[in-house]
Amino acid sequence: MVYRSLAVSAILLLTGCAALPGAGHEGYLSVETLGFLxxxxxETSGLALDGESIWTLNDSGNGPWVYKLSPTGNLEKRVRLEGGVNIDWESMAADESSLFVADCGNNSGRREWLELYTVSWDALRRAAGESEVPASRIEFRLSDAAPVLGAHAHDNDCEAIAAVDGKIWMLTKGWQSSTSRLYTIVPDMDGQSVVSQETWPVEGLTTGMDYSPRRNELVVLGYTYGRLNSDTFIWRVPVSQGRPKWVEARRYMLWPSGQWEAIAWRGDDLLLTRESSLLGEARLGLVRLQ
Structure with missing residues (x-):
């Protein structure tokens, strides 16, 4: 997954985009700590809400489990997805009936087929701790992925999905260009090859996103990555008639910074989770929007 240490000498190349122009920069938003994980x-990497219930997951190598948290980040139960394999789980999304889990991590850039799991909220609500629930799985591939020069020297990684009007939107993580490509995935169509619809100059590495149908607003989470420092940001992107309006997007920095990996709307506010890193311990946080 992401930057394991700030000592890694990776410099983002803010170049090259056939990306959409526009968008603006705003000020800082404060992250309130709700609890520690x-x-x-x-390695919390995804976040989704079922009403007031909070769900998260661990990324690669940690088993096909999803975890229900209390409002302060305490573990209430964990449930295994039947038949699931956690190659590199990176993101979650939700609609009224289903939870979606994206196995789409691709640090090497050479992974061709990615996976999306769907599990019903009803099954998760009924499930006892340490039990299994049925889950469907599809595979998909990015048909316009560019050639790979090496690990983290490409734009084919993925850590962010959101459920929008019955489809799954996915953003790539641009290690090479600091941009993100937007894809649309049909959640029940196996073997699909998808082509990006837009490229956004997010100015960093995207780690999460979520959509609020009530607000018609997408939020994108990410960070900048340099030799000596790292800043965390969100983009707030209006959505109109099922299409994002990037030219009206606004960027905000988050404080405190850190390895914030996942984000979800909670009403008019934003819930986030952070991995443990040199910048601080793992935690559950809240950004109150005005």
Whole structure:
């Protein structure tokens, strides 16, 4: 997954885009700590809400589990997705009936087929802790992925999905260009090859996103990555008639910074989770929007 240490000498190349222009920069938003995350949630990477219930997951190598959290980040139960394999789980999305889990991590850039799991909220609500629930799985591929020069020297990674009007929107993580490509995935169509619809100059590395149908607004989470520092940001993107309006997007920095990996709308506010890193311990946070 992401930057494991700030000592890694990776400099983002803010170049090259056939990307959409526009969008503006705003000020800072404060992240309020709701609680701290402990074992077994060692590498929180996705976040989704079922009403007031909070769900998260761990990324690669941590098993096909989803975790229900209390409002302060304590573990309430974990549930295994039947037949699931956690190659590199990176993101979650939700609609009224289903939870979606994206196995789309691709640090090497050479992974061709990515996966999307769908599980019903009813099954998760009924499930006892440590039990299994049925889950469907599809594979998809990015048919316009560019050639790879090496690990983290490409734009084919993925850590962000959102459920929008019955489809799944996915954003790539642009290690090479600091941009993100937007794709649309049909959640029940196996073997699909998808082509990007837009490229956004997010000015960093995208780690999460979520959509609010009530607000008609998409939020994108990410960070900048340099030799000596790292800043966390969100983009707020209006959505009209099922299409994002990037030219009206606004960028905000988050404080405190850190390895914030996942984001979800909670009413008019934003819920976030952060991995443990040199910048601080794992935690559950809240951004109150005015």
């Amino acid at each position: 402990g074992e077994p949630i060692v």
